[in-house]
Amino acid sequence: MQRLRQRADFLAAAKGAKAPTPAFVLQARERGDRGPPRVGFTVTKKVGTAVERNRVRRRLREVVRLSAAGRLRDGSDYVIVGRRAALDRPFDRCVADFLGAVTRVHRPVREPEPPAPSGAQGPEPEPRPTARASS
DSSP, rough: EEOOOOOOHHHEEEEEEEEEEEEEEEEEOOOOOOOOOEEEEOOOGGGOOHHHHHHHHHHHHHHHHHHHHTTSSEEEEEEEOOOOGGGTHHHHHHHHHHHHHHHHHTTOOOOOOOOOGGSSSSOOOOOOOOOOOOO
């Protein structure tokens, strides 16, 4: 597993599949090659001070280190956007959230159902009675 460091890679992953959790948002995209998976971490200033942001980042890096083996796909980029809840959320819950998020971003995209054929629209509606003026 390698680290994402280029801004363009982070922006490309942001356009891919997303799986929000209470502690982070997992973003993923297929690169189209067979290289090792790459993971990037980011935490916005809205989360708190630099100390808090670094603590969130460290916790999330450890979650990925412990649970990513064999779950991340080759040829994919992953970005984990930390949230403030990662500071207080129990570590085992963060690990479970990560495993669920990885499953969700790899779920195949459902295609919309094709429209029904024109002859199979069902029965035609009954004509509405017209109101007649009474004298």
